[in-house]
Amino acid sequence: MSDLNPTPLDLTLDGGALTARLVDFPSVSGDEQALADAVEAALRGYPHLTVDRHGNNVVARTNLGRAERVVLAGHLDTVPIADNLPSYVDGDRLYGCGTSDMKSGVAVALRLAASLTEPNRDLTYVFYDCEEVEAHRNGLGHLVKDHPDWLAADFAVLMEPTGAMVEGGCQGTLRAQIRLTGVRAHAARSWLGDNAIHHAAEVLTRLETYEARRVEIDGLEYHEGLNAVRIDGGVAGNVIPDECVITINFRYAPDRSEAEAEKHVREVFDGFELTVTDFAAGALPGLAQPAARTFLEATGGRARAKFGWTDVARFSALGVPAVNYGPGEPDLAHKRDEWCSLSAIAETEERLRGWLAG
Template identity: 60%
Template sequence: MTEPAAPVKLDLAGDVAELTRALCDIPSVSGDELLIADSIQEALQAYPHLEVIRDGNCVIARTNLGRAERVVIAGHIDTVPIADNLPTWLSPDGTMLHGRGTVDMKGGVAVALALAAQVEAPSRDITYVFYDCEEVEATRNGLGRLSRTRPELLQADFAVLGEPTSAVVEGGCQGTMRIEVETTGTAAHSARSWMGSNAIHKAGAVLDILNEYQAREIEVDGLVYREGLNAVGISGGIAGNVIPDRCTVLVNYRFAPDKTLDEAEAHLRSLFGEYAVKVTDASPAARPGLNAPVAAEFVRAVGGTPGPKFGWTDVALFSTLGIPAVNFGPGNPSLAHKDDEQCPVSEIAACLSALRRWLTA
């Protein structure tokens, strides 16, 4: 039996870009977060101003200073699979950090860890949450598990999720829903195709609906979200000489936070009404919540003009808990999950500076 690896020593008081590199260089693909969770826990336990709690591969650290407000600063510690892009490396001029996790989202995690260690007496009590399995199905999400089994650990007036936003505030998030649209036909020998009905050919009409679909732009609480409806997979057929009697098109709908899950599903069923539709996965959208006083104060403190979050993040979970939440972290989100994932060192430093300014104001 293989012995568990010893925790990696993390310097939370040093350079935040180097801390980002150290975190990235601990392989932590979803489901394999034990080593990075152990390393984070050991590093945080060195700071007596923090109460450190372990729940599975989630690590929670919090201050208990009796402040009037409590905020959550959260980030997931897992990544999508490695693609020959670890260990990390710096560009020759030292301005760009390359490698898996630099964008999504070890830079945001490094910023939160540095804050946890270095800001001993924040103006608000803080709960730092470092959680597992964000990049896989929602049933495994560590933050979701905490919300079900330890909801008291997430109680707060406001939350900041360190997802990549190029160091600007992004409010809310799109919802996401995946459905299977099935076409049916009649199986037959391909030499006598006229005796059957080809379900794959019928899928062309489903693709026509998708090609003709006009994605809406919707303003919600002052931010404009663009929706999207796309085929992301197709399957059908059982052999090279059989006319297929079934074909399934997998469709992903990204919807604005003006819709509930029920409304998103109703919209899809109205589009594909003549076909069998099965919902296979769904996560709700989150409204921006920037009109909450604590959120407005956060925006003033960190600066910049807020924009919408294109994509789904765990701000949606905070929204379901009644906690206003925003995305704010280093890295261009369009580079997340790419083989050439890379993050400007300056953005990591800028996020740390902005959040420190907010927490010490």
């Protein structure tokens, strides 16, 4: 294995080479300090930027008095390394942990931060920690809570892997448990009991016959989904169970509020004991905003709905329309053989540069 000791970041490297340098900075969630230090040090070398830091979250801004402000954001952490460091190149592919998710996007943002001294919009660059772990550790969430003024903007681009295609907004997600009860008894005398697991049949039937809503927002079609993701029940091989718990997950379009999503789920399972255990609000794509329209034009004019939840929802909660756009391939995220196309890195940077410098 090559030397992975941290060295200063050179933001004048081309996008692929800078991505490789970032990948060779191991930064598994919770261990981002060395990379955050390097990012901060590199950005402080550019006088056109104001640089702030909160924990292992680094924020750099231009202050040119432009009519609009745009945020480019990316997380510094990766999932655990899977014998996929150091990085290496094979043809147009750069392999290594975090190449797609999302150090290629971070590299593009860092190069733009260093080189766009007179952008046509004021820019805020956000590099944050702990995206790949529990939500309460998320660095962007800490910035939202402690320094929301640092994130004020008219539009935001989260440089998550999208295959260099705009993915608008994100779905919300709700998890809940449905608890079914019965009466415990010996399995040899089952008629003396009431099997809680058997009561799951009605819940599963409702799920099986559920018709998921499709809704168009800003020209993007979001497809909802309501599914059982876990069933827990049973006591022993000779006992009629008196409890069964079904965990369900509702992925809902961003035109629903959290309250509306919960109301819908409770209506579907009317008559059952249901407890909501987890919520994450969705984010509207905001493609009707002027900055979003020009961004879409500059990046090829194509967009699709984001199926899943991302940190664009944190910007949406601040009233900042946001999209996902990055060079990485979402299907390669977290894989042992994770890679990113070098040409996609160059293309993403070129399109963003044309939008912000044109």
